[in-house]
Amino acid sequence: MDHNTTDMLEVGIREFRAKQERGLARLITLVETSPELGNSIFSRIGESLAQSQSQCHVIGFTGPPGAGKSTLVNAVTAVLRGEGHRVGIIAVDPTSPFSGGAMLGDRIRMERHYLDSGVFIRSLATRGGVGGLSPATKDVLKLMRAFGFDYILVETVGVGQTELDVMTAVDTVVVVLVPEAGDSIQTMKAGLMEIADVFVVNKADRPGSEELRSSLRVMLGLAAKRGPWEPLVITTQADKDIGSGEVLEAIVRHAEQLRQTGELEVRRALREERELLDLVSAHIINRWKALKDRPELAELASQVICRRIGVDRFLNAIANLA
């Protein structure tokens, strides 16, 4: 760790503990820089994380590009603020695979909250993440939970069928669709449609929203139920703040149901398990990358591939190499 990073870590942790947003902002930069820095941070702010687990509800907003996700996050935040809740927002936009740069444009739609001390907005670039979020999103969520927000809203990049990471990161998934998407619902069935706890039909001012709404209902009627919860369909005009209150009501109902049925614990346990597996596999992969040129491993590796020795012996070997 260089000097600058150590300083930033110390200052960041001090400010974070004093509940200063500047500290949260700094620590987010550090967990984005490397998972190892995440370890140093979480080992020191773990207490506030443990305390905060239960109170905070995390909501994901996903759907195709241009559907109105940012606009809806903006509108729902206004409703939450009206009720006095503190809100954290994570807005993810794609990193260009060519330049490594990114244009983080979601927050333009959230301008009315810029000066509100009860709202903290952070834009993240995907940085190689392919599931609609960035690799650091879960660590950023941890930091925000520990900071003490009542609600955290996560906006994914514009997604198609397969970018479903949000499902394993949040408590309630809101899928935002627009009338233009009507025809493609059938093809979407496989992915996005199955992870929604709440459907939002946005841009109700456009023709076709009633049709979209009814085809969603039909689809939901035919679909196999995933649990006691029946996904709700809400119609909105996010840019006019129409329907955002109903969206929040649906989310709150879902949150209550999650609690009452014990499903919240189940989801969070699954999420933790997934996180553990991600951490473990990332660790093994990094360890292997660091060691793979060592001659003593080459023979072992080929024996594993031929299934002549078990993976456990191989893992032992890479764990014990100095």
Next chain:
Amino acid sequence: MEHSRHTRVLVAKPGLDGHDRGAKVIVQAFRDAGMEVIYTGLHQTPQQIARVAMQEDVDVVGLSILSGTHVALCQVVMDELRAQGLGNVVVFVGGTVPPKDVPKLKAIGVKEVFGAGSRFDDIVQSINTHVATRRG
């Protein structure tokens, strides 16, 4: 680990002028140079700019000003940045700044000024140099 910190830049248009072509091309140029760029949109107050810069933890704040009121605006933006504890963020200014005003802006704490006709390569290189210095 060979993780590197990405350069994060906020491009903002303070004040009332609606000339946003320059800001938009600059956003593109920064993105193509591998930076993560946040654009605030038009008509931002200095308080808004400073708070966004704080939350996004940017290395650079780039102000695009074509109203002629750059000296007064930059003064307030610098004050607000300091109020957020961001006194050492690198501040760049572009737009319509006559040469005689450049020393005034630098005296306020602006690091570099790039007016009409500036080359992207020069701007990007200058940013990289200043960010490297800031990170030590």
